[in-house]
Amino acid sequence: MTHAEHRPAAWGRWGADDERGALNRLGPQAALRGIATVREGRSIPLAVPLRAGKGPIAGRRQPLQHFMVRDGGDYAAGLTEKGFGFADDCVVLSTHGNTHLDALAHVWQDHRMWNGHSADHVTSHGARRCAIDRVGPIVTRGILVDLAAPGGPSDHDGHAISLAELVAAVGATGCTPAAGDVLLVRTGWLARWRRGEATEALWAGLAPECAEWIDEQGFVLVGADNIAVEQGPSADPADTAPLHVELIRNRGIHLMELVDLEALAATGRAEFLLMIAPLPLVGGVGSPVNPVAVL
Structure with missing residues (x-):
């Protein structure tokens, strides 16, 4: 079966015209679940500082x-x-430079993006479907997994974090994922980049096999401290960004990249209130964000 013949099962899950994807899982219960984790009232920003001419950024931007x-x-x-x-x-x-959130209009395959919407909707004037202005504020529980500890799965770059490694890491937090949660993954790439030990050409990240499990847990968004959340470059030269396609296009799950998780990881807290507010850029296919974790 070719890609063109395959219709992802998640398409139509929230209606034929849906443009928000898994964000439909958000609601009062998700926000209250996040609020219930707050113990200290301490806020931790998760964005990379914006400095002219500097900062981690993927190629071509x-x-x-x-x-x-x-x-x-x-x-x-x-x-x-x-x-x-x-x-x-x-x-x-660049809306995809430094810490940012991808819109569902960011990627497509076989000329179809999330929910089967045609890529024709993305023009030089912006995206008429699935744009970043459809996202709105995200207030929910965040769950952090740290895979970059010494001797951990991603304590070096070039590693594809397997499904087994991800499931084990989430299990070790003691948190049971629920619909509407956000998953944050520390790979250590950003810390290595700051020390001059990493480049934008190679980074550890999630393997494509993680996508189905992420969807089954009810996550609305996955963020990481690397260039693309997934391993890069792709292990398959013929498949440029397989996890982007599987999560964003096929399942409507947003990705948040270049998230600064160092201070948050140092707290030892695995769950927290997470707030993310992309710019309401009409027609935008991504947005800079300054996520905040409240402990």
Whole structure:
């Protein structure tokens, strides 16, 4: 059977016109489950700092540019109002650079993206279907698995985290996944990148075989501290991003990449309240995010 003949079982799960995918599992129960994990009221940001010309970023994407459009020099030169003063700036950045969330319109195969929507809906003017503005705020329970401990499965790059390794790691947290949860995976790539021990050309990540189990647990989103959540580059040169296709296109599960999990992992906490708010970029196929874990 070819890809074109195969209709993923998850298509139509939330209706023929659905554009939110697994986010339909979110609701008051998921938010309250996350709130119930809060013990200290301490917030931990999970985003990589945005610095002009710097930061981890996948190939073919431009680093962030930061411009001042008004600053103190304007006033010193006498070019603006006297007395009152203000500064202003702007940024130009890739929506898939640094810490970001993929929209369901981000990938397709055989000209079909999530739920069977045609790739024709993604034009030079943006995505008319499954865009990032369909996502909205995500408030739920997060579950963190740390696979980067010394001697762990991904304490080096190039490793594909197997289904058995992922299941064992989630089991070791003592958390039972529930519909609406978010899974965060620490591979150690970001820490190694900061130490100059890793590049954007190779990273440990999840193997494609993990996709079905992730869906069965009810996760709405998977995030990781690497370039693409999945192992990269793909073990199959003919299949560029198999986990992206299987989770985003086939199952409607979002991916969040380049998440800074170092401070969170250091707390030893496996579950927490997680809040993610993508920019409501109409027609966007991704968005920078600043996820926050509340312990």
